[in-house]
Amino acid sequence: MGEIKLMKGNEVLAEAAIRCGCDGYFGYPITPQSEVMETLMVREPWKETGMVVLQAESEVASINMVYGAAATGKKVMTSSSSPGISLMAEGISYLAGAELPCLLVNVQRGGPGLGTIQPSQADYFQAVKGGGHGDYKLIVLAPSSVQEMNDFVDLGFELAFKYRNPAMILADGAIGQMMEKVELADYKPRWTKEEVAEKNGDWATTGKPASRKKNVITSLEMASNDMEVRNINLQAKYRKMEEEDVRYEAIQCDDAEFILVAFGTAARVCQKAVEVAREKGLKVGLLRPVTLFPFPKKIIKELARKTAGFLSVEMSAGQMVEDIKLAVYDAGSNARVDHFGRMGGIIPTPTEVVEALEDKFSWELSYGVKRSY
Amino acid sequence: MELKEVTKTEGTMDIQDILKPENLVYQKTKLLTDTPMHYCPGCSHGVVHKILAELIDEMGIQERSVGVAPVGCAVFAYNYIDIDWQEAAHGRAPAVATGIARVNPDAFVFTYQGDGDLASIGAAEIMHACNRGENILVVFINNGIYGMTGGQMAPTTLEGMVTATTPYGRNTDLNGYPMRITNLIAQLPGTSYVTRQAVHTAGGVRKCKRALKKAIQNVLDKKGTSFVEVVSTCNSGWKLSPVAANKWMEENMIPYYPLGDMKDSVKGEHSEN
């Protein structure tokens, strides 16, 4: 067993970055995730592992520092919260366009605009549908515990390098500020210069030796035909992610007549809601997408054939619900899909979720659920 | 084709003799690729590219060099110099270079930026990179205009100068004043060597090369940020012939942007200028 600690989600992110052999962190302070950089600055990892930590002048700068450092084939990251991620959108699009691996973290707060510093999940669209300009996708991981904040740092880097694509941890203020028991990972050494050259030397800007052609990191093609080829290749990569790297957790779904679908903090609330609902005799299960992109369409299609309805529970006005609807539509199922959410930084309570389920599916609950789904 | 035996005349040389290494008077550096440049005839970019390629070759730092290309006419700089390159978003090159240099302290990293890129949209990034004293070289091409997008006003456009977005001349009430950003940069303690050069004469090219060599050496010696402005022409944007553009630059640009070193010290010292 690794070292057991009581830590905040934000602190764990910093610790996990150091331990997984991250080469650099570039960030700008914003609530509710400032503890990430603060923890790193206290830890001074440059003395221990050689990891670089730098406070940039803005999120615009920090994402471009990530863009530069990632191009050299090293493991680099940034973290921010919603308004900061909006500022980074340009750089994220460049990272995706130039196919650079890196780790981004969004500890979401309520919006739009300056909004609130309280937790929210209203950046789902921004994270999974692109967010910046052009047709691109991020690999999006949604932790629902402090332990997963730890685990997804390493996993995020692994997936990012597997696909040469930015990966994002989409957390929220609650996961960032919450302390839980966490088992820390063991230290992995940073890649040596030789390892970087061996793993990424065919594309990274490691400095051009006589033995190879120059490496150029760019997302620019002047000829439309060439740009379309780039896009086709990107899309093929995203399809491969959908084939190979979907992750989810299904809790008590086998006999469920109603499925709650929720990620992150909302999934924790829904786990309790399942307990409350089952005590009331309602057959309710929980599907928790762990990867928001690639989205777990396949399992939703399967469940749609044996379930009366899905309730998407989100700390937003309803964003993931659209992806659930698409999957249910693809399955040709009659299962009904509805949404319950709280906005503006409010976390729904388990009781509210159960009440919403009873309200929105009152017809099915009154007249039975034996329909041709 | 049939080759005819040419009888040598006393005192003349045939082509094979001329090509002998001992007769070589000029050779393009091998770091300049064979890709034909897209720059307009008379543009300063080609000359500055050549100087950089020569210096990287002469100083033996090809394997350590990473260039950061801007958005602007020099967007394709990566096609012309045979080193690793990264294309930055408009204005962000100093942040990109910071990222590269911080995780690769042994690399020689430089940005190559125009006036719109560096002094307008990227004003924050250049100020802070220089203020942190990043060990990078900044090459700043100042031609007083946005070349690539079709000749719009830049922060460095002179008062009264006609551009696509100042069709009646730059009006300072409306558009503010031409910005001597290099003078501001020289005030930052993070910079070590700050200079303004021009390459419109053979002498200017030689001076500029000496300045760039010193700037690169400063970066290799980790003395902080080196910043080399090159006052340049944009004859297409200025709607002048190459020769007339050189003359116009000498008469109008250089009086407002005088050439010479503005700072030559080490990181941590404030300039007296």
Added chain:
Amino acid sequence: MTEEMIIAGFGGQGVLSMGKILAYSGIMEDKEVTWFPSYGPEMRGGTANVTVIVSDTRISSPVLQEYDTAIILNQQSMDKFEKAVKPGGVLLYDPNGIVHPPTRTDINIFRVEATKASVEMGNPKVFNMIVFGSYLKVRPILSPDNVEKGLAKSLPERYHKLIPLNLEAMQKGREIVEEVHVV
């Protein structure tokens, strides 16, 4: 065993650190723990609260509507959380500054004059540890050994010399806690 509790009072009363010591003590006893604070500007002098859950099994929601135990240290928190205690649950409060004491009859109510006692001990900073001692007296969910370990874990090394003082304060809390109403 699952203990779902809220600790609520003013920022500066040590609400969050009391919760942290409790959570660390839970870890020492091999339990799952979650510590979820209110955060933001309210941390700076306004009201502060923290939800702490200690359980033998995986913890689901970190956000709750009702609690097994509420530790209430100011009037605003009393107004908000008295009604959130589960029937049969525990409400522990310090009467200092409380204008409207709790009136429910379906819960167990305890009172500790911790503010007063901390002044008598000559160190207002041990206020929260007095309250914590009272809590462990009325809800002995963790062994004193593990609480001592949790205390050591949650304090930085340089404050370890203060452990005896903290233990003394907890002992004081155990001694002075009063029963107001028991179901």
